[in-house]
Amino acid sequence: MNMLLKILLLSLVVWAKPNSYVSVHTIVQQLPTGTTTNAIQFIEQDWNLAKQRAMQENKLIFVDVYASWCPPCMLLKTKTFQNKKVGDFFNQHFVNISIDAEKSIGPQVARYFGVTAYPTLVFTDGAGKPVLYAMGYMGTKDILKFAQAALDKLSATK
Template identity: 40%
Template sequence: MRLATLLWVGPLLAQTGGVRFFTGTWEALLLEAKRQNKPIFVDFYATWCGPCKMLERYTFSNPEVGAFTDKHFLAYRIDAEKGEGPRLANQFRVRAYPTIVFLTPQGTELGRQVGYVDAPAFLSLLKRYAERLNDKQGKATPSWESFQEQYRVFFADLTGQAW
């Protein structure tokens, strides 16, 4: 009996302190983001994707990432190959997994992260995207600045060096 309880409760305990994902529909997510005036990050994943599993296990389970997300974002996970996932993956031009798309509360894309990123780097990304919202109406900064920042992050990931 104790073993059965541990097997059932263990995974729930392991999720404590990490990112809490919104569990409703896409439309409900957008309404909630507008209601709370919070930006969104959407994790597009596939069940067979190794880096997606690493992201879930090592990054999304991090208590600091979870606390920052709860305070500043609505988080949403969607299997890009099931349900409404294929339609949304096509809408957001997702070409690889995992892809995390950052959106304003109104649903306008701020930028994206493709591939695995560890907890400290993801927390840094979350902070940068939260800061990009100029005011409480969720206006995004100019797209050129967004491109430059994405390029810096990509370059740092590619070379292992920041500049």
């Protein structure tokens, strides 16, 4: 119930200040090069770069498909993705990409993954073939379980 109340309150804040998400997203994007944060480090909107790095580093790709107006997406970006444990795990094991489904290559990527709701979280292999996906907000424990399940699924197929 407590989480539901937080999401409801966050939704009201976003509704009252629709540009607040853009501000948070922009701040995360504008960190100086070499800045260390606890957050997941994302490639923004560059699907080809993500695939290239995943192949070079032999890692899965974690894809966050979001919309700028989406309250659960904002909650993921400001809470879950900022968690040190989540950031450390994802930065070590995955190439992470964040894609606004309504801009640039976003609509094409959203169609490719069959996105019907935001956020959609997808793990793919280096070629972009989906391994595991989920829709909706996840807290720290759930996203870490989801990530481990993707690694386990890949290991089981080898």
